[in-house]
Amino acid sequence: MAGEQPEPRIPLKIEEVLMAAAMGAMALITAANVVTRYLTNVSLAFTEEYSVVLMVVVALLGTAVATARGRHISIDFFVGLMSPRRRQLAEAFALLLTMLCFGLLVVFGASLTWDEYRYEVLSNGLGTPNWWYTGWLPLLSLVVVLRAAGRLVRVLKGQAA
Amino acid sequence: MIGATLFLGFGVLLVAGVPIGVALGLAGAFCIWLADQSIMAMPTSVYAGIAKYPLMAIPMFVLVGSVFDRTGVALRLVRFATALVGAGRGALASVAVLVAMVMGGISGSGPATSAAVGQVVTRGMVRDGYPRPFIASTVAAAASTDILIPPSIAFIVYAVMVPGVSVPAIFMAGMFPGLLAGCAIIVAVLLISWLCDFGGKSPDRETLSIWRSFREAIWGLMAPVVILGSMRAGFVTPTEAAVMAVFYGLFVGFVVYRSLTLRDVYEMLVEAAELSGIILVVIALATVFAWSTSTLGLVQPVADWIVGLDLGANGTMALLVVAIVVVGMFLDGVSIFLILLPVLMPIARHFDWDPTWFGVVLTMKIAIGQFTPPMAVNLMVSCRIAEVSMESTIPWVIWMVLAMLVALALVVIFPGIALWLPGVMGVL
Amino acid sequence: QTQYKAEYKVSVVGNRPIALADGAFRWAELVTERSGGRINMKVYPGSQLVGGDQTRELVAMRQGIIDMATFSTINISPQVREMNIFSLPFLLGDARGFDALIRGEVGRELERVIATRDVVPMAWGENGFREISNSKRPIREPADLRGLKIRFAAGAIFSEIFTALGANPVQMSFADLQPALSTGAVDGQENPVNLFLALRMDALAQKHLTLWNYVADAGLFVVAKPVLESFTPADRDLVKACAMEAAEAQIRASRAGLGQNGDRASLEELARRGVAVVTSTDAEKQAFARLTKPVYDKWAQTVGTDLVRRAEAAVRAARS
Numbered sequence: 036m037a038g039e040q041p042e043p044r045i046p047l048k049i050e051e052v053l054m055a056a057a058m059g060a061m062a063l064i065t066a067a068n069v070v071t072r073y074l075t076n077v078s079l080a081f082t083e084e085y086s087v088v089l090m091v092v093v094a095l096l097g098t099a100v101a102t103a104r105g106r107h108i109s110i111d112f113f114v115g116l117m118s119p120r121r122r123q124l125a126e127a128f129a130l131l132l133t134m135l136c137f138g139l140l141v142v143f144g145a146s147l148t149w150d151e152y153r154y155e156v157l158s159n160g161l162g163t164p165n166w167w168y169t170g171w172l173p174l175l176s177l178v179v180v181l182r183a184a185g186r187l188v189r190v191l192k193g194q195a196a
Numbered sequence: 197m198i199g200a201t202l203f204l205g206f207g208v209l210l211v212a213g214v215p216i217g218v219a220l221g222l223a224g225a226f227c228i229w230l231a232d233q234s235i236m237a238m239p240t241s242v243y244a245g246i247a248k249y250p251l252m253a254i255p256m257f258v259l260v261g262s263v264f265d266r267t268g269v270a271l272r273l274v275r276f277a278t279a280l281v282g283a284g285r286g287a288l289a290s291v292a293v294l295v296a297m298v299m300g301g302i303s304g305s306g307p308a309t310s311a312a313v314g315q316v317v318t319r320g321m322v323r324d325g326y327p328r329p330f331i332a333s334t335v336a337a338a339a340s341t342d343i344l345i346p347p348s349i350a351f352i353v354y355a356v357m358v359p360g361v362s363v364p365a366i367f368m369a370g371m372f373p374g375l376l377a378g379c380a381i382i383v384a385v386l387l388i389s390w391l392c393d394f395g396g397k398s399p400d401r402e403t404l405s406i407w408r409s410f411r412e413a414i415w416g417l418m419a420p421v422v423i424l425g426s427m428r429a430g431f432v433t434p435t436e437a438a439v440m441a442v443f444y445g446l447f448v449g450f451v452v453y454r455s456l457t458l459r460d461v462y463e464m465l466v467e468a469a470e471l472s473g474i475i476l477v478v479i480a481l482a483t484v485f486a487w488s489t490s491t492l493g494l495v496q497p498v499a500d501w502i503v504g505l506d507l508g509a510n511g512t513m514a515l516l517v518v519a520i521v522v523v524g525m526f527l528d529g530v531s532i533f534l535i536l537l538p539v540l541m542p543i544a545r546h547f548d549w550d551p552t553w554f555g556v557v558l559t560m561k562i563a564i565g566q567f568t569p570p571m572a573v574n575l576m577v578s579c580r581i582a583e584v585s586m587e588s589t590i591p592w593v594i595w596m597v598l599a600m601l602v603a604l605a606l607v608v609i610f611p612g613i614a615l616w617l618p619g620v621m622g623v624l
Numbered sequence: 625q626t627q628y629k630a631e632y633k634v635s636v637v638g639n640r641p642i643a644l645a646d647g648a649f650r651w652a653e654l655v656t657e658r659s660g661g662r663i664n665m666k667v668y669p670g671s672q673l674v675g676g677d678q679t680r681e682l683v684a685m686r687q688g689i690i691d692m693a694t695f696s697t698i699n700i701s702p703q704v705r706e707m708n709i710f711s712l713p714f715l716l717g718d719a720r721g722f723d724a725l726i727r728g729e730v731g732r733e734l735e736r737v738i739a740t741r742d743v744v745p746m747a748w749g750e751n752g753f754r755e756i757s758n759s760k761r762p763i764r765e766p767a768d769l770r771g772l773k774i775r776f777a778a779g780a781i782f783s784e785i786f787t788a789l790g791a792n793p794v795q796m797s798f799a800d801l802q803p804a805l806s807t808g809a810v811d812g813q814e815n816p817v818n819l820f821l822a823l824r825m826d827a828l829a830q831k832h833l834t835l836w837n838y839v840a841d842a843g844l845f846v847v848a849k850p851v852l853e854s855f856t857p858a859d860r861d862l863v864k865a866c867a868m869e870a871a872e873a874q875i876r877a878s879r880a881g882l883g884q885n886g887d888r889a890s891l892e893e894l895a896r897r898g899v900a901v902v903t904s905t906d907a908e909k910q911a912f913a914r915l916t917k918p919v920y921d922k923w924a925q926t927v928g929t930d931l932v933r934r935a936e937a938a939v940r941a942a943r944s
């Protein structure tokens with residue numbers, strides 16, 4: 036868990052502001068749907084398409100922040116039994132794999148976005164070009180990779196516990 | 197062969213402390229590559245795995261938890277419950293359990309409640325003569341009811357994964373088993389307190405007016421009513437019910453308690469977004485793992501093997517109790533469902549178990565695992581707050597585990613405890 | 625020829641006993657059996673290969689994730705705009721109009737279009753005409769639809785149709801539909817009758833059903849081009865013949881019990897379950913069609929005006 040660790044050099048505030056905005060927008064869109072449905076004849080149901088994309092954005096930005104702080108769900112029981120040196124190596128290993136996993140999502144997510152662009156895929160509800168939505172996957176996965184790399188450097192320097 | 201690689205690789209990564217999402221995603225992607233399938237299944241599964249409307253209930257209920265965490269509802273609930281129950285042996289311990297249950301009716305995941313309740317009751321309980329390991333045990337056991345008493349994020353994931361189970365149905369089905377589990381824990385806590393003379397020793401007890409503390413606590417007590425009531429009436433979807441609760445919580449925090457600032461709103465959005473990200477990314481990457489297990493045809497053989505053990509319905513259920521409780525010590529409910537449901541559902545179908553009831557029973561087992569030593573998510577949090585080691589809790593927490601196992605046995609023997617409420621509510 | 629794969633993945637939305645999914649299973653069983661296991665087709669129902677999002681099936685086929693599929697044409701319409709022809713409101717009318725389209729030159733044209741997307745059509749099947757149900761009231765005229773929240777599967781055309789009729793359209797995947805109905809988040813939905821019965825929508829408060837045949841949903845049996853090219857000519861014929869046989873059975877199943885040839889089994893089952901069924905008269909359909917005319921005209925241009933004129937002529941000829 037975090038708290039006492041030094042913050043990364045590129046402040047997490049960037050992701051935090053964006054994901055707070057996305058989270059707030061999701062809540063407001065949903066609330067607006069309920070209010071308009073019961074009080075007016077206007078339907079905002081189409082906005083649900085945006086909410087779902089905002090959720091994907093929140094998921095990946097939240098992942099980036101949690102990666103930088105080492106807060107992801109993992110079994111730390113066995114690692115906890117190791118010596119400090121080994122624990123450090125274990126975390127470096129985990130971060131390398133995190134970079135690999137999200138690196139794959141950068142590359143093949145970009146490929147998916149490209150396919151949706153050239154096949155002219157439209158969204159189900161509003162008929163918007165779908166790559167506007169899917170494109171967030173490779174883009175924000177790249178943010179996760181960079182955050183993992185930053186933490187890896189800090190772990191190897193012995194700054195992050 | 198590839199199947200063995202998948203499970204072995206995943207297991208090794210997990211034990212090595214790799215984040216569970218990464219372990220799931222990489223094991224899945226590696227096997228897609230080994231089996232010579234299109235790797236494009238990976239990004240497609242990840243995106244389609246979370247871009248689902250019903251999953252939006254997860255970030256919204258996480259946000260509800262963050263909002264009520266900051267309003268100071270827990271503290272006011274403790275004061276009201278204390279005013280009500282008095283200050284005898286075991287009284288404050290029962291208060292802790294009751295408050296955790298009400299908080300469970302607001303928030304959707306155990307460790308958060310464990311932290312919220314632990315922070316509020318620990319100091320008072322220490323002064324009242326409870327040993328710290330006992331306090332940590334009580335808080336962890338009580339907080340485990342959180343994933344049973346609606347709302348529950350584990351239930352949302354279950355309903356999304358299992359056809360024929362809706363979120364409102366399993367929410368309602370979890371209500372009485374959750375209350376029953378809470379009562380079982382209260383019985384255990386009271387018995388221990390009476391036998392060991394815990395509680396009722398605080399020298400500086402402030403006398404609380406029941407009426408005054410009730411007027412403050414009623415706002416928190418109403419939150420579960422807002423959430424379930426709006427869903428029951430069919431006005432709104434679970435996601436919308438969560439958002440209603442968020443605005444209700446903000447109203448209470450800003451207008452009634454005046455405990456919130458705009459800065460708090462920003463911070464709770466950030467906190468909820470990070471926590472949602474941590475949960476959702478596991479769901480997204482588990483979809484890759486599920487793609488591999490399903491296309492490699494690994495699921496059915498494992499289910500067939502378990503059924504083939506020929507233990508009968510009761511024997512199989514007993515086996516599942518042991519297995520899931522053990523897994524529950526290491527992992528949270530959402531992760532367990534994502535990994536094990538593909539194998540567990542064919543077993544449930546074989547024995548013709550009702551899927552909604554089965555979901556509740558599984559969740560009870562997971563809840564037990566979350567405060568069963570030597571390793572348990574909720575217990576870890578409450579031990580940190582009470583500043584004790586996890587081993588020191590064993591003499592106390594073991595009785596609470598037993599109590600909740602009794603509650604589980606009752607729900608297994610009498611499925612009506614779970615299914616009656618959704619039945620009369622007409623959501624089953 | 626390259627070596628055959630150990631397994632060919634077939635994707636379909638929904639599961640048995642829905643006619644559309646049943647067609648996919650039947651196709652796979654026929655091919656696997658008649659090829660002596662040489663071509664081993666395995667069906668993955670519920671669009672599970674694409675995370676449950678059925679509209680991703682076509683792209684996934686072009687990426688090699690899926691080898692074969694039984695599409696509902698609605699789900700590929702956002703990518704193959706000509707397929708919206710089945711969704712032009714009140715164009716087809718009934719089974720005769722539908723058959724005129726898929727058996728005639730319009731069908732051939734649509735096959736050519738889909739072939740340019742790297743998938744080879746094998747046979748036309750049918751998911752069925754889509755009928756509207758809701759929990760609130762019988763729908764006889766457009767005014768009855770006012771303010772109702774209606775779920776649709778995919779495609780901006782549906783959003784426009786229901787907006788024109790005064791309803792509130794909500795797009796939702798098939799997987800989300802059941803919880804949405806049971807919580808009352810939406811009032812109604814539109815699907816073929818065989819699907820309404822199989823999914824027990826009557827138990828989800830859908831007490832009113834109007835048979836208005838406003839659009840049809842075709843089934844389309846397809847094989848990814850590289851996969852088909854890897855087969856011997858004899859095996860290609862085999863896969864196609866089995867697809868046509870499964871498609872015939874699918875069409876029969878989707879039309880069964882709706883009154884054709886005196887078979888009223890489905891209608892009787894609806895009555896037994898307490899569903900109030902309204903069968904729209906021609907005059908009533910006219911009233912709906914008048915309101916949706918602007919949507920029809922707009923989307924006719926998207927589909928291709930020429931193709932739509934030919935379709936109209938074919939339908940007129942078949943129904944007169």
Ligand code: NA
Nearest residue numbers: 300342345347
């Ligand atoms: Na809860």
Ligand code: NA
Nearest residue numbers: 355358359361
């Ligand atoms: Na479900």
